[in-house]
Amino acid sequence: MDLGGTKILAGVVARDGTVVRRHERSTPQDSQEHVLAELEAAIAELLDESVAALGVGAPSPIDQEHGVVVRCVNLPLENAPLRERMHERFGIPVGLDNDANAAAIGEWRAGAGRGEDDIVMLTLGTGVGGGVISGGKPFRGRNGVGGELGHVVIVHGGRPCQGACTGHGHLEAYVSGSAATAAAQEAFGPSADAHRLVRLANEGDAKAKELLEEVAGYLGSAIGSFANVFAPQLVVLGGGFGVAAFDYLRGPAAEVAKQEALEPMRSEVRLAKAELGTAAGLIGAAFVGFEALDAA
Numbered sequence: 001m002d003l004g005g006t007k008i009l010a011g012v013v014a015r016d017g018t019v020v021r022r023h024e025r026s027t028p029q030d031s032q033e034h035v036l037a038e039l040e041a042a043i044a045e046l047l048d049e050s051v052a053a054l055g056v057g058a059p060s061p062i063d064q065e066h067g068v069v070v071r072c073v074n075l076p077l078e079n080a081p082l083r084e085r086m087h088e089r090f091g092i093p094v095g096l097d098n099d100a101n102a103a104a105i106g107e108w109r110a111g112a113g114r115g116e117d118d119i120v121m122l123t124l125g126t127g128v129g130g131g132v133i134s135g136g137k138p139f140r141g142r143n144g145v146g147g148e149l150g151h152v153v154i155v156h157g158g159r160p161c162q163g164a165c166t167g168h169g170h171l172e173a174y175v176s177g178s179a180a181t182a183a184a185q186e187a188f189g190p191s192a193d194a195h196r197l198v199r200l201a202n203e204g205d206a207k208a209k210e211l212l213e214e215v216a217g218y219l220g221s222a223i224g225s226f227a228n229v230f231a232p233q234l235v236v237l238g239g240g241f242g243v244a245a246f247d248y249l250r251g252p253a254a255e256v257a258k259q260e261a262l263e264p265m266r267s268e269v270r271l272a273k274a275e276l277g278t279a280a281g282l283i284g285a286a287f288v289g290f291e292a293l294d295a296a
């Protein structure tokens with residue numbers, strides 16, 4: 001399960017990362033109970049005796065010790081004991097991770113990062129998720145709550161962040177799909193959004209290209225900083241907006257990143273589009289489920 005700000009992507013995934021069946025429904029915005037009920041309904045839709053474990057990626061820091069979704073920035077979920085609740089309801093092992101960690105694990109196991117030991121993944125969607133594979137294993141910080149790369153400050157005293165985040169100048173406020181939608185609406189009117197911005201750029205619209213280049217500049221600053229901290233072989237861009245806008249973001253972001261990164265990171269860092277596309281989070285969540293199954 002990939003629990004997103006706007007939709008729940010559910011699927012039956014095989015050990016090799018192949019998605020066998022999938023199911024999608026909207027994410028309710030009104031209450032925690034409603035979100036959990038829809039998540040369970042999505043599971044029930046796909047569950048049969050072939051399913052050995054559940055894996056869930058959620059857009060929140062995860063308390064790995066207790067299996068709790070701590071607090072979503074863009075969803076009404078707080079202190080939700082997801083692992084215990086799902087285990088009680090369905091009776092099979094349950095693995096839980098941050099959605100962007102899951103996406104990074106998916107790309108590392110079955111996508112653009114296969115065979116690499118050090119990867120940074122940024123998922124640009126409703127928010128900005130970060131996932132890091134460091135030294136051949138997922139980096140999660142103490143008790144699993146770290147690695148929130150979307151909430152690093154890139155502009156001191158800058159734009160207020162989104163949803164439940166009270167910070168300012170965070171990466172998420174500049175390069176998420178929501179930020180791109182806000183820029184598109186300012187330039188093209190209230191019916192525009194991030195995807196229309198990309199379509200306009202595809203049609204050759206100069207203003208749309210300029211706005212995407214501005215987003216790419218902020219992204220490049222962050223990538224340069226992450227290159228200095230994690231020295232990854234690869235930075236993977238995923239998420240709905242990240243995948244759709246990749247061709248516009250890659251060039252200018254790489255240029256800025258190289259200005260900010262030290263050697264040898266400057267020469268070594270590569271940018272790649274998520275190979276699993278928007279399914280990276282779903283497939284990675286499945287690997288988190290297999291991890292829980294193998295540990296059970």
Ligand SMILES: [Zn+2]
Nearest residue numbers: 151161165170
């Ligand atoms: Zn933030």
